[in-house]
Amino acid sequence: MGEDKEINRRNFMSLATWAIGALIGAGLGIPAIAYIVGPALQRLEAQEWIRLGSAAKVELGTPTLFKTKIERKTGWIVNEDEITVYVLTEDGRDFVAMSNICTHLGCRIRWVADSGQFFCPCHNGVFDKDGGIVSGPVPRPLDRFELKVEDGQLYILGG
Amino acid sequence: MATRIGNWLDERFGWRRVWEVIFLRKVPKVNWLYTLGSATLFVGINQMVTGILLTIYYVPSPDQAYDSVQYITTQVPAGWLIRGLHHWGASAMIVLSVLHMLRVIFYGAYKYPREMTWITGIISGIIVIGFGFTGYLLPWDQKAFWATTVGTRIAEVTPIIGPWILRIMRGGEELTAVTLARFFGVHVWFLPATLAVLILIHLYLVVRIGISAVPKRGE
Numbered sequence: 001m002g003e004d005k006e007i008n009r010r011n012f013m014s015l016a017t018w019a020i021g022a023l024i025g026a027g028l029g030i031p032a033i034a035y036i037v038g039p040a041l042q043r044l045e046a047q048e049w050i051r052l053g054s055a056a057k058v059e060l061g062t063p064t065l066f067k068t069k070i071e072r073k074t075g076w077i078v079n080e081d082e083i084t085v086y087v088l089t090e091d092g093r094d095f096v097a098m099s100n101i102c103t104h105l106g107c108r109i110r111w112v113a114d115s116g117q118f119f120c121p122c123h124n125g126v127f128d129k130d131g132g133i134v135s136g137p138v139p140r141p142l143d144r145f146e147l148k149v150e151d152g153q154l155y156i157l158g159g
Numbered sequence: 160m161a162t163r164i165g166n167w168l169d170e171r172f173g174w175r176r177v178w179e180v181i182f183l184r185k186v187p188k189v190n191w192l193y194t195l196g197s198a199t200l201f202v203g204i205n206q207m208v209t210g211i212l213l214t215i216y217y218v219p220s221p222d223q224a225y226d227s228v229q230y231i232t233t234q235v236p237a238g239w240l241i242r243g244l245h246h247w248g249a250s251a252m253i254v255l256s257v258l259h260m261l262r263v264i265f266y267g268a269y270k271y272p273r274e275m276t277w278i279t280g281i282i283s284g285i286i287v288i289g290f291g292f293t294g295y296l297l298p299w300d301q302k303a304f305w306a307t308t309v310g311t312r313i314a315e316v317t318p319i320i321g322p323w324i325l326r327i328m329r330g331g332e333e334l335t336a337v338t339l340a341r342f343f344g345v346h347v348w349f350l351p352a353t354l355a356v357l358i359l360i361h362l363y364l365v366v367r368i369g370i371s372a373v374p375k376r377g378e
Binding site for chain 2: 028031032034035036038039075076077
């Protein structure tokens with residue numbers, strides 16, 4: 001722009017005005033973008049071991065439901081959220097902890113003892129007792145939590 | 160290429176003419192005091208932008224207002240800056256509005272044919288004070304609460320209709336959640352909508368009539 005325009009006073013002032021305007025715009029615009037997207041980019045708070053309950057409560061070969069409450073801080077509000085986990089063991093030594101959240105669109109699945117499968121009421125997603133896909137629109141098996149047993153108590157890693 | 164797109168658009172929008180009328184109009188030889196109106200407008204735009212941004216996190220409810228403001232100030236990236244600009248901009252707005260008004264008074268710029276520019280300006284000034292009064296309550300800290308308690312009590316002193324004004328302002332006898340909610344509503348909807356209309360008229364008149372020259376001796 002303006003290669004063959006000579007720089008006179010008028011052009012200079014006009015250019016300077018635009019430059020200062022752009023500077024102010026960027027000075028407010030860039031922080032504004034950071035301000036808007038900031039909380040969305042924040043990582044989840046550090047994960048910690050959450051106690052589920054006694055390992056003895058898990059029935060052999062049947063996914064057993066555990067519910068536990070944790071405190072989560074979202075923005076300026078501290079919520080008490082309930083975490084629901086299905087724990088499965090075949091031999092009483094190796095345990096698997098599965099999330100009860102359907103991998104399709106986030107509804108809550110439940111264990112149907114009669115058919116021996118997990119069923120999601122929203123779009124008929126079906127998982128087997130290990131969380132593997134049986135039928136329906138589900139894209140992947142049920143998510144699993146890292147799990148450990150200490151003094152006969154089950155702990156999962158979450159946050 | 161850019162010129163061709165510009166020409167194509169201008170053929171349909173005709174904005175070059177608008178641009179010329181607004182920004183390339185002839186002005187008398189004036190001094191720096193004549194920039195106070197533009198300065199007020201600039202800070203006003205700053206208030207608008209930062210104010211819109213603040214509503215993304217602010218919650219006008221007694222159990223959350225204070226915490227959400229603290230969250231903006233300490234947790235959100237650049238939140239301190241956005242809130243700071245809005246906070247200090249509010250004071251700048253009052254100062255600049257008053258200086259702008261004083262300039263108009265001392266230069267006699269309110270006279271014929273600019274009476275309507277003056278009147279819309281005065282009403283805008285009252286609205287700016289309304290912004291300050293309602294915005295002061297929103298952080299919901301001790302200062303906010305007691306300042307509004309006192310402010311509404313001052314309004315109560317008005318003869319005859321005073322107690323009624325207090326009740327309207329507070330939304331009841333006491334300063335409560337209802338007060339906070341209505342102050343918020345007035346601060347972000349009623350006042351901005353009214354001010355936008357008044358400023359448009361004000362600026363239209365400035366462009367249409369042109370600004371007054373510095374008065375000469377004996378005028």
